[in-house]
Amino acid sequence: MANDQQVVGDANRRPDYDHSNNANQASTAPAFFSCWDIHAYYGESYIVQGVSFNIHEGEILALLGRNGAGKTSTLRAIARTGSPMVTQGEIWLDHQPLHNMKSHEAAQNGLALVPEDRRIIQGLTVEENLKLAQIAPPLGWSLERVYELFPRLKERRTQEGTTLSGGEQQMLSIARALVRDIKVLLLDEPYEGLAPVIVDEIEKTLNIIKAQGITTVLVEQNAIRALELADRAVILDTGTVVYDGSAQEVLENEELRHEYLAI
Numbered sequence: 001m002a003n004d005q006q007v008v009g010d011a012n013r014r015p016d017y018d019h020s021n022n023a024n025q026a027s028t029a030p031a032f033f034s035c036w037d038i039h040a041y042y043g044e045s046y047i048v049q050g051v052s053f054n055i056h057e058g059e060i061l062a063l064l065g066r067n068g069a070g071k072t073s074t075l076r077a078i079a080r081t082g083s084p085m086v087t088q089g090e091i092w093l094d095h096q097p098l099h100n101m102k103s104h105e106a107a108q109n110g111l112a113l114v115p116e117d118r119r120i121i122q123g124l125t126v127e128e129n130l131k132l133a134q135i136a137p138p139l140g141w142s143l144e145r146v147y148e149l150f151p152r153l154k155e156r157r158t159q160e161g162t163t164l165s166g167g168e169q170q171m172l173s174i175a176r177a178l179v180r181d182i183k184v185l186l187l188d189e190p191y192e193g194l195a196p197v198i199v200d201e202i203e204k205t206l207n208i209i210k211a212q213g214i215t216t217v218l219v220e221q222n223a224i225r226a227l228e229l230a231d232r233a234v235i236l237d238t239g240t241v242v243y244d245g246s247a248q249e250v251l252e253n254e255e256l257r258h259e260y261l262a263i
């Protein structure tokens with residue numbers, strides 16, 4: 001087992017302190033982003049059952065698991081969407097307690113969720129979708145910078161957003177997050193329904209975003225692609241963490257992949 005693999009279900013290790021970086025700061029530096037013992041319900045259904053993990057700044061974390069494992073619910077719990085209802089747990093982003101915030105406050109503090117359905121606003125052009133995202137401060141990337149990253153969006157700036165191809169809509173939904181000042185990008189199945197060549201393009205942009213210091217949580221059914229891109233992986237099963245460690249280790253561990261990812 002890799003040294004950086006957290007033993008699953010290790011309730012004694014509270015993950016809001018980063019033990020892995022600079023030895024001088026090891027016991028005192030809070031992790032950049034941490035979820036600690038998150039529990040969440042849809043009505044009576046207990047879905048997120050004590051999820052904990054840390055993310056280092058600038059990392060890409062693949063959040064994986066079979067269908068129904070609780071990946072989307074975990075992202076929604078982190079983004080404070082209100083559904084599922086979080087009943088317990090702490091979420092810290094850059095020293096800010098997101099668990100005490102509503103979704104718009106979490107967004108103002110640098111959290112961006114790009115949901116699976118992408119939520120492109122009907123009746124608005126590409127550029128209008130981007131400008132609408134810029135209405136509330138704090139602002140992030142300029143339109144020029146976004147268009148540099150996504151030349152296709154520039155070409156199609158006057159086209160209605162909902163008429164874009166699936167890949168272009170995914171680019172627009174990521175671009176819409178970037179025009180706000182974000183620290184953590186939560187992506188729910190960004191590769192879904194896209195041809196491999198478009199997945200290549202999205203992957204490239206995620207690497208560029210990473211190089212800018214933005215931290216990403218990537219939920220993907222296409223686990224191999226996600227693991228190849230990610231630094232670390234967390235695997236969920238029935239709403240609990242069953243693996244927390246290096247992405248490479250998951251790629252190399254057939255048993256683990258087979259048991260929890262069915263690949």
Ligand SMILES: Nc1ncnc2c1ncn2[C@@H]1O[C@H](COP(=O)(O)OP(=O)(O)OP(=O)(O)O)[C@@H](O)[C@H]1O
Binds near residue numbers: 042066067069071073
């Ligand atoms: N709005 C809801 N009301 C009740 N139960 C829900 C709701 N949304 C999800 N669930 C249930 O919560 C569990 C976890 O669902 P979730 O969508 O988080 O899984 P997932 O890991 O994202 O799966 P997938 O890979 O299929 O997207 C499932 O059993 C699902 O049926």
Ligand SMILES: [Mg+2]
Binds near residue numbers: 071072073
């Ligand atoms: Mg999902």
